[in-house]
Amino acid sequence: MRMTDMRLSDNRGLSNACMQSRMDGVPVIVLFVISPQDYIAHDRGARKIDFTLRNLRLLKERLADLDIPLHAVSFTPRKKIPEKVLALVNSFGCKRIYANIEYEVDELRRDTELCKLARPLGIQVNLRHNKSIIEPGVLYAPSSGKAYAVYSPYRKLWLKTANANLAHYLEAPKHPNANEPSVRESSTFGHLFATEIPTSISGFELDNTDKAKMAEIWPEGEERAREILLRFLSTKARSTQLGAVDPLAPGAQDVLKHNRIVKYGDDRDRADKDTTSRLSPYLSSGVISARELLRTTMELFNMKTINGEGDTGASRWIQEVIWRDFYTDVLASFPRVSMGRPFLEKYSTVVWENHQAPQDPNSAGKPNSDADGLMRWKLGKTGVPVVDAAMRCINEMGWVHNRLRMIVAMYLCKHLMIDWKVGERYFMEKLIDGDLASNNGGWQWSASTGVDPCPYFRIFNPHSQSTKADPSGDFIRHWVPELKLVRGPDLHNPSHSVVDKLGYPRPVIEHKEGRERAMRRFKNPGEA
Ligand code: FAD
Secondary structure, three states: OOOOOOOOOOOHHHHHHHHHHHHHOOOOOEEEEEOHHHHHHOOOOHHHHHHHHHHHHHHHHHHHHOOOOEEEEEOOOHHHHHHHHHHHHHHHOOOEEEEEOOOOHHHHHHHHHHHHHHHHHOOEEEEEOOOOOOOOOOOOOOOOOOOOOOHHHHHHHHHHHHHHOHHHHHOOOOOOOOOOOOOOOOOOOHHHHHOOOOOOOOOOOOOHHHHHHHHHHOOOOHHHHHHHHHHHHOOOOOOOOOOOOOOOOOOHHHHHHHOHHHHHHHHOOOOOOOOOOOOHHHHHOOOOOHHHHHHHHHHHOOOOOOOOOOOOHHHHHHHHHHHHHHHHHHHHHOHHHHHOOOOOHHHOOOOOHHHOOOOOOOOOOOOOHHHHHHHHHHHOOOOOHHHHHHHHHHHHHOOOOHHHHHHHHHHHHHHOOOOHHHHHHHHHHHOOOOOHHHHHHHHHHHOOOOOOOOOOOOOOOHHHHHHHHOOOOHHHHHHOHHHOOOOHHHHHOOOHHHHHHHOOOOOOOOHHHHHHHHHHHHHOOOOO
């Protein structure tokens, strides 16, 4: 079981292992490998690791109810993981390994090595696609024969392919069943039930306040993820059993009218309302599957096929879920994006402020603009209210609305001209939903270096973006209390005299100045 598989239901690797064990009459043992070196190499954040460990502890209990032991081990160095896993598996006398595929380069190399070393030992390795609804490699552009680098045609073919074979793409694999024979009392494996899942991993500890806060905002477990899904799909889901809603049934219109997904089409870019599902932490750790999201949505809306082309809230939401598959496909098909390189190589020489020689710290002049700007961006003190509110929200909650992620990412790469990789890393450190494929996709979109990116000359004006994302101003006033008394349009771009009075910083850089510098640097990569 991997960091992206934190569930029992709808889990192909686990389900297949249980079915095979039944046929072979041998027990199943679930193995989780903790690899701190991988966490460092992949910028895994302490919050995400804590979320994984919380889910893992719950999974261990649920698996124990099925008489399946979950054994967690920590292995270093990471290069030796295949060897060490096989030695352990051999010591258990296991002949088959089942796992779900992780598409990052290092992980694919690790699994290739595992397969290579397993064969001479007579151990069969079975790897399953489980993260995406349509797995990477299935869809490619007919004209080039390559993976898609543009979203719309990918989405069109995605919908056609999925709808042509719904049973294959959406079907939930069988839920794991109890171990036969039971291993709980067995002298060989019984001790595995006693393996403790650590509460933290050295080097990735959260302080107690953050740990408690994350546990409160993002509770672990499949049941909670399902509740959050139902809360998004229907306000009544908490009190009623949600099954398929026949739109003509009494009360059905009420359910459909009040659920948030219906308003998603109009409201999804509003950060001052609770408009989106907030399921990303659960999806990125695999606590719930994307298949389950679609199955449940289709049931509610009585969809016979996946409708991801219309303007309705449900269609729009489905399109977002398809973005997740798209970025995973990109990561698997163009490995350079997970190696810190831009997808559009022509931008690899763009001059970033943080690549310039650092200023002499003893000089009395202006502080190094990069270090100062970056620090202010991280702390939410850039002097641009929407950027600061969003960054404080990330720092506090480990999550922020998609539109605000785009605004702060573009502000860092374009206005501050700081390399997108610096922002990408900071997001991974702070986000509870950190996912290499989506995070890299989002950052490279904002930096204009990625697949289907925002063109470099379309630089968001953060002030006008702010009025669209937070028209009521409630979001800014909540996260930037210095501005809580400011009303009206001033809130989005307060004057120097107002901010000086309120003790709020003036902007690091004015929009016009930042925009012009970014346009110059992107137009002529390599020139400062
Ligand atoms: P909803 O609007 O309810 O969407 C449902 C699901 O669809 C999401 O949970 C997510 O899995 C998927 N989704 C939605 N939008 C996108 C998108 N643009 N790209 C890919 N998948 C999407 N998402 C992550 O899961 N992890 C990240 O590390 C991450 N980093 C990002 C960094 C940047 C700079 C940007 C611009 C976007 C990033 N996203 C990331 C995508 C998106 O912002 C989040 O998935 C979304 O905000 C999660 O909120 P939600 O669950 O309420 O989304």
